[in-house]
Amino acid sequence: MRTMFKGAGVVGMVGVVAAMLGAPVLAQASPEQDLKAFRHFFEQRFPGVPLKAYADGEWIPGINSEDAISQYKSIMEFPPQDEGIAAGKRLFDKPFANGKTYASCFPKGGIGIRQNYPYFDKQTGQVVTLESAINDCRVKNGEKPLPWQKGKLAEISAYMASTSDGKLLHVTVPNDPAALAAYERGKDFFYAKRGQLNFSCAACHMAHAGQKLRTQTLSPALGMLNGFPVYRAKWSNLGTVDRRFIGCNKQVRAKPFKPQSVEYRDLEYFISYMSNGIPITGPGYRN
Numbered sequence: 001m002r003t004m005f006k007g008a009g010v011v012g013m014v015g016v017v018a019a020m021l022g023a024p025v026l027a028q029a030s031p032e033q034d035l036k037a038f039r040h041f042f043e044q045r046f047p048g049v050p051l052k053a054y055a056d057g058e059w060i061p062g063i064n065s066e067d068a069i070s071q072y073k074s075i076m077e078f079p080p081q082d083e084g085i086a087a088g089k090r091l092f093d094k095p096f097a098n099g100k101t102y103a104s105c106f107p108k109g110g111i112g113i114r115q116n117y118p119y120f121d122k123q124t125g126q127v128v129t130l131e132s133a134i135n136d137c138r139v140k141n142g143e144k145p146l147p148w149q150k151g152k153l154a155e156i157s158a159y160m161a162s163t164s165d166g167k168l169l170h171v172t173v174p175n176d177p178a179a180l181a182a183y184e185r186g187k188d189f190f191y192a193k194r195g196q197l198n199f200s201c202a203a204c205h206m207a208h209a210g211q212k213l214r215t216q217t218l219s220p221a222l223g224m225l226n227g228f229p230v231y232r233a234k235w236s237n238l239g240t241v242d243r244r245f246i247g248c249n250k251q252v253r254a255k256p257f258k259p260q261s262v263e264y265r266d267l268e269y270f271i272s273y274m275s276n277g278i279p280i281t282g283p284g285y286r287n
Contacts, residue, residue, distance in 0.1 A: 054223030088159030105137035114164035148259030161282030186270030195254030227284025
């Protein structure tokens with residue numbers, strides 16, 4: 001399933017959304033045009049919900065029930081993710097065997113930079129996520145990489161995200177063929193149906209956002225990743241974006257890709273770009 005506006009005889013979800021909203025169906029859409037159509041879809045889907053509110057994922061008045069939001073506020077009086085943040089800070093500050101720390105690998109010592117991830121690295125020709133940058137830092141300093149989905153990596157990422165709390169997500173897509181190709185691959189993944197259940201990311205998190213899947217409210221795709229890594233009640237601990245993507249693929253009975261695969265990094269790139277201008281709230285809490 002293609003994800004561009006109408007072109008080459010194939011209509012993708014973005015084109016369908018544009019048509020629903022009365023927008024012109026374009027032969028080719030730029031990232032900026034995609035972003036405008038994406039936001040407009042949710043403006044129409046949930047009238048009155050301000051853009052910044054989408055940073056809270058499923059816990060948004062007008063999307064989730066008053067009872068659920070009240071329970072969420074009660075949980076947030078003593079946020080379960082705080083323990084992970086504290087553990088992440090200890091790990092972040094602990095020197096490697098060579099005496100250096102994670103701070104040596106990042107701009108501004110790694111503090112207050114979460115809003116700039118993921119980004120496209122022209123030198124490697126790949127999307128760099130915060131988690132991939134953390135493990136790259138370890139390898140460069142003679143340490144073994146950490147497991148991708150939970151544990152220490154999620155805690156370090158959670159601490160770094162917490163230092164960007166309230167900063168607006170600012171992911172860029174350079175006018176570079178390789179960067180645009182990565183963005184398009186991520187967009188394709190988001191709108192393509194897969195698995196035995198034949199679902200796409202967009203089916204759950206656009207078309208059915210705010211509806212119930214068993215007892216869980218499907219969160220809107222807009223702002224979805226601003227709260228990652230997240231503490232999930234289902235997990236009873238922190239998890240990275242990879243952990244969530246893999247879980248989603250399994251739920252639709254599709255074979256998951258490996259953590260930090262090109263597919264998942266490009267998908268994160270697209271969804272994050274769609275959430276530009278929304279505050280960072282990670283590590284967040286989800287059911």
